[in-house]
Structures are given as structure tokens and as C-alpha cells.
Amino acid sequence: MRFKGDVIFVTGGAGFIGSAVIRHLLDETDASVVNVDKLTYAACLESIPQAVDHPRYRFAKVDICDARGLRNLFDQYRPAAVMNLAAESHVDRSIDGPAEFIQTNVVGTFTLLQEALRYFRGLDHPAQTRFRFHHISTDEVYGSLGDHGLFHEATPYAPNSPYSASKASSDHLVRAWRETYGLPTLLTNCSNNYGPYHFPEKLIPHMIIKGLAEDPLPVYGDGRNIRDWLYVEDHARALTLVLERGRIGQTYNIGGRNERTNLHVVTTICELLDRLEPSSHGSRQRLISFVADRPGHDRRYAIDAAKLESELGWRAVETFESGLAKTVQWYLDNRSWWQAILERGYKATRIGVLQKTGHSA
Ligand code: NAD
Numbered sequence: 001m002r003f004k005g006d007v008i009f010v011t012g013g014a015g016f017i018g019s020a021v022i023r024h025l026l027d028e029t030d031a032s033v034v035n036v037d038k039l040t041y042a043a044c045l046e047s048i049p050q051a052v053d054h055p056r057y058r059f060a061k062v063d064i065c066d067a068r069g070l071r072n073l074f075d076q077y078r079p080a081a082v083m084n085l086a087a088e089s090h091v092d093r094s095i096d097g098p099a100e101f102i103q104t105n106v107v108g109t110f111t112l113l114q115e116a117l118r119y120f121r122g123l124d125h126p127a128q129t130r131f132r133f134h135h136i137s138t139d140e141v142y143g144s145l146g147d148h149g150l151f152h153e154a155t156p157y158a159p160n161s162p163y164s165a166s167k168a169s170s171d172h173l174v175r176a177w178r179e180t181y182g183l184p185t186l187l188t189n190c191s192n193n194y195g196p197y198h199f200p201e202k203l204i205p206h207m208i209i210k211g212l213a214e215d216p217l218p219v220y221g222d223g224r225n226i227r228d229w230l231y232v233e234d235h236a237r238a239l240t241l242v243l244e245r246g247r248i249g250q251t252y253n254i255g256g257r258n259e260r261t262n263l264h265v266v267t268t269i270c271e272l273l274d275r276l277e278p279s280s281h282g283s284r285q286r287l288i289s290f291v292a293d294r295p296g297h298d299r300r301y302a303i304d305a306a307k308l309e310s311e312l313g314w315r316a317v318e319t320f321e322s323g324l325a326k327t328v329q330w331y332l333d334n335r336s337w338w339q340a341i342l343e344r345g346y347k348a349t350r351i352g353v354l355q356k357t358g359h360s361a
């Protein structure tokens with residue numbers, strides 16, 4: 001029985017990937033889950049429908065920057081593992097307002113590491129042997145690739161956005177807490193996720209929702225930037241596997257081997273929408289509009305997931321085509337989920353374009 005009797009803290013469990021991890025843990029393992037989330041704009045507790053009255057689920061509204069709040073949680077629940085997914089995650093927002101990214105992604109990770117270490121030091125030897133601190137990070141820490149090559153676990157860090165710089169900082173802290181204090185850490189760096197319950201600000205849901213509304217589909221720059229897409233449920237399986245069987249102190253890169261240009265992604269979404277919900281005005285491709293590029297826009301990401309595949313036997317189940325078809329269908333079938341986000345004030349307007357004067361924080 002996987003994780004039977006274990007309590008796992010999932011920080012950021014009301015977010016896109018965190019909620020997928022919790023759904024997976026509740027459905028496929030025997031773990032008890034404590035969802036530790038501050039509930040920012042990106043949070044949505046409705047993304048875990050099976051959590052309602054679930055005997056192995058608890059929610060705690062706690063900020064990972066709040067040492068005292070975290071300490072109480074560690075003392076109360078005595079977790080066997082922490083999976084840290086709490087973060088500010090949107091690159092465009094980090095351009096307009098980097099301060100929150102430094103606070104949560106750097107200071108928050110530091111605070112969580114400190115409290116995890118304090119708790120770990122108080123455990124008996126068998127419990128220390130089992131304890132894991134798993135930090136979830138991004139391939140964006142490696143910077144941008146040219147036309148060839150892949151990101152490997154040993155690729156040097158070269159972050160280009162305030163978001164990726166804050167994630168790189170947090171990764172370094174995790175490494176240091178392992179090397180200096182002996183905290184049993186695991187680190188995973190994954191490529192762009194997509195799938196159900198994805199917040200509408202990100203490329204794929206943004207284009208689905210705009211396409212349904214017959215609004216312009218804003219493609220940044222020339223649309224030839226490449227992302228390597230990973231279906232979120234494949235990612236959740238990979239994370240659980242790394243937590244269970246990954247080697248302490250190691251990094252594992254996670255990717256779906258699905259490199260696509262942004263223009264290809266948007267065109268495919270148009271084709272799927274046209275097939276599933278035809279428009280009387282003709283193909284949605286007429287809505288594609290090229291707009292000002294994102295400052296510091298990384299050109300290409302691509303992950304080599306060979307280490308995870310060979311060491312732990314993980315394989316992505318979804319191809320980009322099967323995963324995207326499922327995703328578009330999910331947004332058609334679950335309009336109430338994303339319409340509630342629009343109704344509570346999320347404005348799908350362009351952000352992250354540099355202002356000519358002044359500073360942002
Ligand atoms: P998300 O923005 O959808 O969700 C983040 C969650 O963290 C939200 O529920 C939010 O309320 C919570 N949170 C934010 N600040 C917090 C704080 N200070 N204390 C407690 N909770 C807080 O993010 P996501 O896309 O699910 O990403 C999860 C993790 O995976 C992040 O660390 C991100 O950097 C990483 N990642 C994401 C992707 C992707 O494509 N989405 C790819 C690679 C890595």
C-alpha cells in the first residue's frame with residue numbers, strides 16, 4: 001500500500017499542479033494529505049472535488065512565509081514528507097511585480113526549509129530515515145536553448161525572468177539545506193504543464209477561453225518560441241514516484257518530449273475548438289493576432305527526462321495531441337469552473353509588457 005499511514009504536506013495544493021498531485025494521492029495511494037495554501041488569486045479549492053469530506057484530506061490556510069503557522073502544522077500533523085508546490089508561477093506577472101515572487105518563492109521556501117529542518121531534527125531515527133522534502137521547480141531555471149540540445153540535470157542555471165530567477169534561488173536553497181544540514185531533499189524540474197484546472201492566465205487555457213469567446217488570440221512575438229509540454233496528470237504521477245523512490249539529494253528533470261512552437265499550439269487549439277464547437281464566423285485561426293513580445297522571452301525549452309525514465313521507470317502516458325484534445329474537451333465540459341474565476345474578477349488582459357518609466361514591485 002503506497003504511503004499507508006503517512007501524512008504528506010502538499011503546499012500550493014489549491015493551485016494547478018498541487019491540486020493534480022492531491023487528486024492523485026487521494027485516488028491512487030493511501031497517503032493522508034494536508035493541503036497548505038495561502039489561497040492567492042491562483043488558488044481554487046474546487047479543483048479537488050474528491051476532497052469534500054474525504055477522511056484522508058485536511059486543508060490549512062497557511063502562508064509558507066509564516067514560520068509560526070508552519071511550526072504548528074508540523075507539530076500537529078507530524079508529516080512523513082513535504083511536497084513544496086506553493087509559488088507565484090506566472091512569468092508575465094513577475095515582470096510587472098517581482099516582489100511577491102521573491103517573497104513566496106525565495107523567502108517562503110527558506111522559511112519552509114527552516115521549519116522542516118527543525119521538525120526533522122526532532123524525529124527519531126526511523127522517522128528521519130523516511131522523511132523527505134521534495135521541492136518542485138521548473139526547467140526555466142536553465143534559461144533558453146538554441147535550436148539544438150536538451151536540458152539535463154547538470155545544465156548550468158541561467159534564469160532570465162524574475163520568476164525563473166526566484167525559482168533558481170529556491171532550488172539553490174534546497175541544495176544547501178541538504179549539503180549543509182543533511183535535510184533529505186529531492187528536487188524536480190519540469191517543463192510546461194497543461195491539462196484540467198489550469199488557471200486561465202496561462203497560454204493554453206487562455207487561448208481556449210478567448211477562442212470560445214471569439215476574442216483575438218494574442219501570440220507573443222513571432223510565435224516561434226518553443227515549449228515542451230507535459231500533461232499535468234503525467235507530472236503528478238512522476239512527482240509521486242520521485243517522492244517514493246527518488247534518491248536523496250538528486251535532481252530529476254520531468255518532461256513529456258513534446259516540443260511545439262506556440263503558434264502550433266494555438267493553431268491546434270483553434271482546430272479542436274472548430275471541430276468540437278464550430279463557429280458561424282468560420283475558423284478561429286482568423287482570430288490569431290501577433291502582439292508585442294514578452295521582455296526576456298526564452299526562445300526554447302526542451303527536457304531530457306532519461307534519468308527519471310531509466311531510474312524510476314516513468315513514462316508520459318499522454319502525447320501532446322491526446323492531452324490537448326482531452327484538455328479542450330475538459331474546458332468545454334467544465335465551464336462553471338473557469339467562469340467562476342472570471343466572475344470573481346480575473347481580467348484576461350495583457351500584462352508583463354515593460355512600462356517606459358518607473359519601477360514596479
Ligand atoms: P499555481 O500558480 O497554479 O498555484 C500556486 C499555488 O500556491 C496557489 O494555490 C497559491 O494560492 C499557492 N501559494 C502561493 N503563494 C503561497 C504562499 N506564500 N503560501 C502558501 N501557498 C501559496 O502554480 P502551478 O502552476 O500549480 O505551479 C506549482 C509549482 O510548479 C510552482 O512551484 C511552479 O514554479 C512549478 N512549475 C509549474 C509549471 C507549470 O507549467 N505550471 C512548470 C514547471 C514548474
Ligand code: TDX
Pocket residue numbers: 089090091092137138139140191192193201202203204206218219220221225226227262294
Ligand atoms: O497570451 C499568451 N500568448 C503567448 O504567446 C500567453 C499567456 C503566453 N504566450 C507565450 C509565452 C510563452 O512562450 O506562450 C508560452 C507559454 O506561456 P505561459 O503559459 O505564460 O508559460 P511559461 O512562461 O512558458 O511558463 C510556464 O511554464 C514553466 C509556467 O507558467 C511556469 O510556472 C513554469 O515554470
